[in-house]
Amino acid sequence: MPVTLKELAARANVHPSTISRVANNDPGLRIATGTRARIEALLRETGYQPNGIARGLKMRQTNVLAVVIPDVTNPFFAALFRGVEDAAAPRGFNVLLCNTDGLPERQRSHLQSLQARRVDGVIIASSFLKDPSVRDLRRQQGPYVLVNRFSDEGEDPFVGSDDLLGGQLATAHLIELGHTRVGHLAGKSTVSTGMLRRRGYLAAHTAAGLAADPDLIVEAGYTEESGSAAARRLFSLPEPPTAVFAVTDMVAIGAADVARQMGLRVPEDLAIIGYNDIPLASRVSPGLTTMHVPIHEFGSVAARLLLDQIESDEPTRRRVRFTPDLIVRESTVAGARSQRSARPRASAE
Amino acid sequence: MPVTLKELAARANVHPSTISRVANNDPGLRIATGTRARIEALLRETGYQPNGIARGLKMRQTNVLAVVIPDVTNPFFAALFRGVEDAAAPRGFNVLLCNTDGLPERQRSHLQSLQARRVDGVIIASSFLKDPSVRDLRRQQGPYVLVNRFSDEGEDPFVGSDDLLGGQLATAHLIELGHTRVGHLAGKSTVSTGMLRRRGYLAAHTAAGLAADPDLIVEAGYTEESGSAAARRLFSLPEPPTAVFAVTDMVAIGAADVARQMGLRVPEDLAIIGYNDIPLASRVSPGLTTMHVPIHEFGSVAARLLLDQIESDEPTRRRVRFTPDLIVRESTVAGARSQRSARPRASAE
């Protein structure tokens, strides 16, 4: 059992409050040099650490953040989490990690548990467009930040990429390569990234004067497996596409696997572009062309937004959106040397 | 501000303790049905959630576990964490994640912060053979479990694989394929996995009547980059090896990259075997031969060990060791169909 203020007070023959003030380096503290020395020696000797629970109760602050994501096994979310922790740890915060597997119910129960625990803030990267959990979050008026996906009309503090533009740039890249039948392995229309990247896909067609064939849009979810399943359907069409834009890199990788299995050469028979530029994207073969977004920064910026709210004690409505950046690799251009076109830029509202 | 017991008590015209007992479904509680109904209605209406901090202070239990790892961006540790959370969440525990980047100092500061926070237990996967942090952990007598790596003479509760055997099996596989110059991209000798897998490597040579050439052992660390660097040195030797056993899959992947860059064909010019069978191993090309270990189970078993200690309130010394399992893929045998030889077995002490 760790040592408490009361015990130290008994040993130093002073009142617990005196120890507390010395330990916390209370600025306006007037104390005899002898007493101070005695107490400081005792503190060092015992290695006293204030009980964070008791302190949290009194101070109404736990110094704990929480990150709610679908699955940390997905490299995108792992990198996101690192961003959060790297920003939070130096400021004395620890971070809880909650995986939802994309289930609204698990998300709800996690958020409820986090509320009971009185975490100081929540970063949530698994929200839906219509999300009761997010509405609860708004109502509770604890600080929170949405990352990657936003919710409703986007009235919440948010960090992510410009998905509409990203979807458009990705699709435009394929069209510029001469493809006229471009498929889309889409995200769920109940998720902002899915909806916007799909809209970008359509906008690119319009801009190029092309008609988008609705049959070429297949909802694929976000995992590699669901990407494979959707790709199988897409590639089995009577008139299959010669290029596809996948809503995420994992989906693209699942699709590439299926393409290989079906005897399609990438990029000769089928060009594939993903989204996010996860580390894996540059390692698969052929290297995956994708839209780069600064994943680690998503996390660190979100954490800073949160910490600023906590420290200033006033909510924010800031929305940070990074401009995604086309990375051309071999999955769309044979023999491409992968390179970034520019550094990502952020726009804040 | 969430509602408190005191407020509810005022509204229901009873004492806070009565509300508490009703909310907690106190078994031996005798209460008038009318009062009970009134209180239960109030609880539902307000959605009362007891303040976890206050409760934690009183009950001396936070229902929080912590996982300390080098880097969650490494797929091995991400899977490990999922194992922990999947076992902890159903039992009402949340999990803090701490990344150390392999720095003893960050590990120390994290553990200190966790202690101050009074987490109920710690799972640590980043320990060294001589590790002051682990000694502190032992002394503090809070429950803890070491995963993957153990420390000192292994007197702590532990979950991991039989690394000596694993190293031996991996090396024996290469020797059986006819290789006589087998290199080792070794882990650090200050880490149990590094030390034991290296010993296994040597034991396999002895068993086969081969002399191990000390020049063929190069310390490679645990990241892809450090693996690449070490591989470069190893492959530039006057008499380079024709096969290498890498201490982890990430190191093996780094080495394979270097081999490709140096114009070596895998497996024809150079056979490579890794360790852990992370998801990535089956996806790289050529597929990576490796020792399979049940990573997710490492986490869930460790969590169970921890939770049992917490609930029974008595420390354990149980050590669970899984038998690793050779998975042959194309990086050692051209055209291999990847398959598992058997299911992993666990041995406990």
Place this chain on the structure above:
DNA sequence: TGCCGATGAACAAACGATTGCGCTAGCCTA
């Protein structure tokens, strides 16, 4: 000598919950 201001430290009330124990009715029994 008497008063005042500083100085150094103790006091006590929170924070929000849990829990053993005590207290007050009402009813039954002798």
Place this chain on the structure above:
DNA sequence: TAGGCTAGCGCAATCGTTTGTTCATCGGCA
């Protein structure tokens, strides 16, 4: 009608800190 039992709650301590306030002491100064 007195005594006892029990149902139905309230009381108050406790967990370990923080922090505004009070209190005693002492030196200096008039």
